[in-house]
Amino acid sequence: MRITRTLAVVATALATAALGSAGPARADQVMEGVYGYTQGDVVADWVIYPSCVPTVGDLRVNLELPVACRLHVAANPSTKVAGGDARLTNGVWTFSTNKKDGLTCPDGATTAPIVETYEFDDRTMSGTRSVSFSDVCDGQVAANILTYPFTLAYKGPLPIPVDRYPLYCEPGGLKRCF
Template sequence: MTEPSHEMKPQTLPDIAAILQRMSITRALAVAATAVCATATATLGFAGPAQADQVMQGVYGYTQGDVTAEWTIYPSCVPTVGDLRANLELPVACRLHVAPSNTYVAGGDARLTNNVWQFSTTKKNGMTCPDGVTKAPIMETYEFDDITMTGTRSVSYADACNGEVLGNLVTYPFTLAYKGPLSIPVDRYPLYCEPGGLKRCF
């Protein structure tokens, strides 16, 4: 009985040309498919994080009538997760750390509320009673618009000084003016956030 031969038949030149032609077509289809996937990814928004909106950062002059000071503002933000495709870097997820240059004005951590930045602080000995010695607490609230660079400072207090001073709320307007950058740049988004899944930040 004759065993079947396992010897491969030599390839002729026409056969080799056909193989090369099929390889070229396959490679072209792969390149086209890759281009289509890349276009679809960009269209559907699977790219990197969205462009961050700008927030206040630097040294600002504070003017409230005869009261002048400087605010040094450091932003600190975390990404806002939208539809889990990309981090949304929005001002609403930021805090502005406001550091005053003197005691004539207060500082604090401002948050964006109703399109204005706002922070409040309590001064234990913020008001001097008519006797010139006794002190009373006050509450100060600062609200400012980073577009118009204007704001209001509200000072409130309850009845104090053994009834000599009745509770009141006084509001003072002020303006801000940019004076220069921070002496040491800060990273607005210091946390690392996972690119997928639950978008945990740490």
């Protein structure tokens, strides 16, 4: 009887540990601040601020960790680097942007549309920028996807301080958090 009870306790502890580690590796931290973007000789700043929405639980307990986050990435419009709203997919933040005049044709006078996709890992602070386009410029440029690696480096906090967590939730029926 004692061996069975001990095995049950060990099995329960192992199951709890496995379930506890199944979540995101760093749910307590979401990128926020000013980051330096470097892609070869292209250097720019990204201002990244998260918006997180409580989507789980019944909100009777204060929320200490960010959930359901989206990163708003703002870039200086004068650079070749885009900005957008990044979502976490398979551990990588991703956003895409369309540029109507993103590719200059060989004649130098006309342009063609492109789609840029940025994917980055907030743990390694590195990512890729993919530029895709279809057959453009009257058939002079064939469809292609060009991929460029980039790195990110934290430069400082957001210009305006933001209090994110914990969210304090009202008791009772309204379930509003602030």
